[in-house]
Amino acid sequence: xxxxxxxxxxxxxxxxxxxxxxxxxxxxxxxxxxxxxxxxxxxxxxxxxxxxxxxxxxxxxxxxxxxxxxxxxxxxxxxxxxxxxxxxxxxxxxxxxxxxxxxxxxxxxxxxxxxxxxxxxxxxxxxxxxxxxxxxxxxxxxxxxxxxxxxxxxxxxxxxxxxxxxxxxxxxxxxxxxxxxxxxxxxxxxxxxxxxxxxxxxxxxxxxxxxxxxxxxxxxxxxxxxxxxxxxxxxxxxxx
Amino acid sequence: xxxxxxxxxxxxxxxxxxxxxxxxxxxxxxxxxxxxxxxxxxxxxxxxxxxxxxxxxxxxxxxxxxxxxxxxxxxxxxxxxxxxxxxxxxxxxxxxxxxxxxxxxxxxx
Numbered sequence: 119x120x121x122x123x124x125x126x127x128x129x130x131x132x133x134x135x136x137x138x139x140x141x142x143x144x145x146x147x148x149x150x151x152x153x154x155x156x157x158x159x160x161x162x163x164x165x166x167x168x169x170x171x172x173x174x175x176x177x178x179x180x181x182x183x184x185x186x187x188x189x190x191x192x193x194x195x196x197x198x199x200x201x202x203x204x205x206x207x208x209x210x211x212x213x214x215x216x217x218x219x220x221x222x223x224x225x226x227x228x229x230x231x232x233x234x235x236x237x238x239x240x241x242x243x244x245x246x247x248x249x250x251x252x253x254x255x256x257x258x259x260x261x262x263x264x265x266x267x268x269x270x271x272x273x274x275x276x277x278x279x280x281x282x283x284x285x286x287x288x289x290x291x292x293x294x295x296x297x298x299x300x301x302x303x304x305x306x307x308x309x310x311x312x313x314x315x316x317x318x319x320x321x322x323x324x325x326x327x328x329x330x331x332x333x334x335x336x337x338x339x340x341x342x343x344x345x346x347x348x349x350x351x352x353x354x355x356x357x358x
Numbered sequence: 359x360x361x362x363x364x365x366x367x368x369x370x371x372x373x374x375x376x377x378x379x380x381x382x383x384x385x386x387x388x389x390x391x392x393x394x395x396x397x398x399x400x401x402x403x404x405x406x407x408x409x410x411x412x413x414x415x416x417x418x419x420x421x422x423x424x425x426x427x428x429x430x431x432x433x434x435x436x437x438x439x440x441x442x443x444x445x446x447x448x449x450x451x452x453x454x455x456x457x458x459x460x461x462x463x464x465x466x467x
Binding site: 191 | 412
């Protein structure tokens with residue numbers, strides 16, 4: 119079966135995420151766009167992912183729980199965890215790597231943890247869009263130690279990407295796929311950065327606003343939906 | 359000015375010595391590796407806070423005279439390893455980017 123996956127969506131926990139991006143609103147939009155799998159990938163925090171996963175289960179949307187982490191090189195990477203226990207462990211890891219900088223919601227936006235009914239249950243103090251004190255290889259090792267999925271984000275973008283920050287893919291870096299932004303075809307990324315081929319690529323929306331969700335997606339082929347099958351499906355994407 | 363004289367005058371810490379007799383006339387300061395890849399020129403000293411192995415790779419590809427890591431930054435172990443293999447000169451300074459650039463400008467411009 120083919121499943122439609124948009125693995126890069128920000129909620130109200132990301133300062134740049136629109137205040138309409140509650141987990142319940144994200145799931146409703148994903149459903150209306152015909153998506154089967156979404157990734158909740160807030161900047162440097164996983165704290166809205168489980169709520170989204172719970173609402174997703176009730177609505178037939180499979181939610182990959184994780185975060186879009188900013189490494190010390192300022193490369194954005196999607197990191198997803200297989201279950202609640204590893205997600206908590208990953209969050210503890212992130213907590214230990216923050217370089218504290220007080221968020222000013224007027225300047226950067228609110229960083230809200232919400233529940234199923236969209237009640238605000240917490241607000242994160244440290245600015246989540248900053249780099250954490252961890253290099254990209256060490257982050258990848260941590261993700262794999264926890265049996266997670268690791269995908270360097272929007273590798274074609276001229277900022278906060280593997281190509282902008284490090285130019286080359288470090289030879290000891292492992293990943294399940296590389297993500298292209300929705301503009302990658304237009305900017306001929308793979309022609310200009312030929313050394314990024316051949317690899318397995320996904321495309322996601324990097325949605326910060328409700329209408330962005332599912333505007334691009336990746337088709338993943340598997341029998342039944344599970345974290346493990348998603349990992350395998352990523353590995354079966356035809357390289358280009 | 360010869361790289362070895364610059365090292366001495368600016369009291370740069372030598373993490374891997376190479377190219378010490380190269381005559382340096384210019385430098386480039388940037389923390390975005392893609393920018394350095396595109397705009398730096400052979401023979402320049404590169405000033406950055408980045409410490410990833412790819413810094414060393416770009417130094418050797420672009421034939422840069424040396425990289426100076428600011429703020430006492432420590433190169434990642436595999437960066438130093440690569441620098442040794444490829445004979446890339448790696449230096450460091452406790453100075454900020456602004457200050458080391460100013461001192462170097464005084465010296466060679």
